[in-house]
Amino acid sequence: MAELLELDGLGVRYRVMGGWRALLTPKAPRFVDAVLDATLQVRAGETYGLVGESGSGKTTLARAIIGLVPHSAGQVRFRGRAIDGRVDSAMRPVRREIGMMFQDPVASLSPRKTVGSLVVEPLRIHGAKGKNLAEEAQRLIRIVGLDAGFLRMYPHQLSGGQARRVGVARALALGPALVIADEPTAGLDVSVQGEVLNLLASLRQSQNMALLIVTHNLPVVRHVSDRIGIMYLGRLVEQGPTREVFRKPAHPYTAGLIAAVPQPDPDLRRAAPPIEGEIPSLRNRPSGCEFHTRCKFARERCRAEAPAYRALGDARGVSCHFPLA
Amino acid sequence: MSAPILQIRCLNVAYRSRRGRLRALRDVHLDIPANRIVGIVGESGCGKSTLISTILGLLAPNAEVASGGSIQFDGLDLLKATVADWTRIRGPRIATVFQDPMTSLNPVMSIATQMIDIQYRTSEPAAEKRRRAVEMLDRVGIPDAAVRIDEYAHRFSGGMRQRIAIAMALLMRPSLLIADEPTTALDVTLEAQIVHLLKSLKRELDGSILFVSHNLGLIAELCDEVVVMYAGEVVEHATVRDLFHRPRHPYTRLLLACDPARVAEGGGPLQTIPGGLPDLAALPQGCVFRSRCPDGIDACQAQQPMRPAAADHEVRCVRAVHHG
Numbered sequence: 001m002a003e004l005l006e007l008d009g010l011g012v013r014y015r016v017m018g019g020w021r022a023l024l025t026p027k028a029p030r031f032v033d034a035v036l037d038a039t040l041q042v043r044a045g046e047t048y049g050l051v052g053e054s055g056s057g058k059t060t061l062a063r064a065i066i067g068l069v070p071h072s073a074g075q076v077r078f079r080g081r082a083i084d085g086r087v088d089s090a091m092r093p094v095r096r097e098i099g100m101m102f103q104d105p106v107a108s109l110s111p112r113k114t115v116g117s118l119v120v121e122p123l124r125i126h127g128a129k130g131k132n133l134a135e136e137a138q139r140l141i142r143i144v145g146l147d148a149g150f151l152r153m154y155p156h157q158l159s160g161g162q163a164r165r166v167g168v169a170r171a172l173a174l175g176p177a178l179v180i181a182d183e184p185t186a187g188l189d190v191s192v193q194g195e196v197l198n199l200l201a202s203l204r205q206s207q208n209m210a211l212l213i214v215t216h217n218l219p220v221v222r223h224v225s226d227r228i229g230i231m232y233l234g235r236l237v238e239q240g241p242t243r244e245v246f247r248k249p250a251h252p253y254t255a256g257l258i259a260a261v262p263q264p265d266p267d268l269r270r271a272a273p274p275i276e277g278e279i280p281s282l283r284n285r286p287s288g289c290e291f292h293t294r295c296k297f298a299r300e301r302c303r304a305e306a307p308a309y310r311a312l313g314d315a316r317g318v319s320c321h322f323p324l325a
Numbered sequence: 326m327s328a329p330i331l332q333i334r335c336l337n338v339a340y341r342s343r344r345g346r347l348r349a350l351r352d353v354h355l356d357i358p359a360n361r362i363v364g365i366v367g368e369s370g371c372g373k374s375t376l377i378s379t380i381l382g383l384l385a386p387n388a389e390v391a392s393g394g395s396i397q398f399d400g401l402d403l404l405k406a407t408v409a410d411w412t413r414i415r416g417p418r419i420a421t422v423f424q425d426p427m428t429s430l431n432p433v434m435s436i437a438t439q440m441i442d443i444q445y446r447t448s449e450p451a452a453e454k455r456r457r458a459v460e461m462l463d464r465v466g467i468p469d470a471a472v473r474i475d476e477y478a479h480r481f482s483g484g485m486r487q488r489i490a491i492a493m494a495l496l497m498r499p500s501l502l503i504a505d506e507p508t509t510a511l512d513v514t515l516e517a518q519i520v521h522l523l524k525s526l527k528r529e530l531d532g533s534i535l536f537v538s539h540n541l542g543l544i545a546e547l548c549d550e551v552v553v554m555y556a557g558e559v560v561e562h563a564t565v566r567d568l569f570h571r572p573r574h575p576y577t578r579l580l581l582a583c584d585p586a587r588v589a590e591g592g593g594p595l596q597t598i599p600g601g602l603p604d605l606a607a608l609p610q611g612c613v614f615r616s617r618c619p620d621g622i623d624a625c626q627a628q629q630p631m632r633p634a635a636a637d638h639e640v641r642c643v644r645a646v647h648h649g
Contacts, residue, residue, distance in 0.1 A: 262540065263586060
């Protein structure tokens with residue numbers, strides 16, 4: 001299969017302190033690396049799930065792909081061509097092909113516009129030649145399973161699930177080859193969560209597009225994605241086919257994360273929390289393997305030497321000195 | 326089962342609104358036995374928050390509690406409690422942990438000041454109160470508690486703040502702790518830690534916990550018994566194993582089936598519950614779940630009471646009782 005999106009050693013760096021405060025405290029770090037050395041590929045038509053806890057850099061990574069935050073290292077390639085988020089004119093044609101669903105569906109919709117004008121906004125911006133906008137709005141709203149009556153409504157009149165659907169419609173407006181969905185199910189009730197995921201899955205097939213789902217919700221990722229990547233402190237620590245990773249996680253963090261999801265069965269209660277401690281601060285990264293402060297299997301080498309990301313079989317990769325699988 | 330510490334009888338709460346009276350809670354009967362963890366599960370709009378606010382006497386001014394109901398606690402009907410009663414109860418007898426710890430921690434007071442202040446009813450030297458506060462922080466897993474107690478809330482991470490909120494809630498050894506979605510804002514690894522903390526604290530502190538959550542996995546992990554709510558009614562109440570292994574109400578069954586944590590690797594579409602909540606201002610006749618229920622019959626058009634379906638298992642469904 002062809003690689004649609006390739007990230008090659010991508011890094012995103014945020015400035016944390018500047019100006020006169022930086023002069024007063026010369027030793028304090030000036031930058032934090034929100035994403036470090038991220039290498040991943042999304043193939044045409046597949047669903048890739050990017051998983052991590054808050055602060056792991058998953059949202060920053062997603063935003064860096066479409067150039068909403070500039071990257072400081074590495075390269076993003078789309079259909080084999082390097083794209084540079086810093087040059088707006090270079091981004092425009094790429095943004096037609098990459099649809100984005102933002103985290104908070106209600107906050108990402110302008111409260112003063114009707115659903116009808118919101119869903120065709122991408123068409124208006126990117127200049128849809130010879131397209132009847134009203135007809136397009138009807139088509140899009142129907143694709144996401146709402147009826148045409150919604151086109152006259154305003155975002156505050158929508159329920160969480162409906163707002164999510166409008167977000168999907170907007171992402172699909174330009175017929176993208178890739179849709180990036182940032183936490184598509186956060187804040188939804190379980191009975192509605194399924195609706196949104198089923199919609200995304202069926203659209204992926206009917207529109208023949210790839211999906212990059214960014215989420216902290218492991219059951220969701222397990223259900224919808226073909227391959228997953230696990231992020232910790234801005235690094236991809238493990239990647240592989242979803243089924244294999246869940247069956248036999250290689251990185252101790254992945255294993256702990258999977259074990260931390262409570263099972264809806266009182267007979268499967270856990271004796272102790274699988275991962276102790278908290279995520280360290282990005283300003284003060286641990287030495288060696290950055291997970292060693294919380295890892296049950298950490299040895300001397302883990303504290304001293306950072307593990308390189310290496311292949312594990314032909315489809316998987318992990319950055320751990322002593323992988324479990 | 327021992328005598329309940331909280332006994333809710335025939336509770337009906339409605340909100341006055343421009344669209345008429347929204348009947349947010351209807352015919353709620355609920356016992357919380359001593360030393361048990363009772364879970365309340367339900368989706369948004371099911372009445373969880375109204376129920377908690379009613380127990381705590383914190384209902385909005387436009388709420389009306391119908392006469393005829395009662396909430397017995399400590400030999401007192403909480404629905405008739407006076408301001409003086411509430412000062413005695415809220416905090417020392419019934420404590421609460423909310424979803425966002427920043428709503429219960431004061432940002433401009435150090436943790437020490439807050440934790441000493443809430444012991445104002447005990448006449449002990451401040452040093453003793455401080456010692457007790459440090460001990461409690463230590464117990465909930467705040468590293469270096471004796472030093473960090475003098476810091477302010479913003480210096481702690483989200484998980485640590487929630488631990489502090491729990492320590493503050495338990496400081497006065499309440500007999501009932503209400504935990505309202507205490508882990509929803511936390512990551513899954515921290516969530517597991519907090520749930521284990523609550524479990525071990527409950528063993529030591531000799532009280533009951535009312536644990537409100539929409540997360541079925543957490544309910545299964547922590548609770549002894551579970552109450553399922555839908556559109557303002559309790560529709561099922563059972564022991565945790567019964568509820569997860571032999572759910573009787575069609576809504577409970579569908580809710581469990583929807584949880585993606587249940588289905589392993591996907592492929593097939595996820596279960597959903599088509600339709601939406603009924604309008605609380607114009608409730609349909611009969612069972613409230615009727616319009617979405619896959620196995621409704623004619624008898625569902627009549628109002629359903631809670632009925633025993635098995636030992637320690639009650640359900641509000643005419644079919645569930647007969648067909649088991």
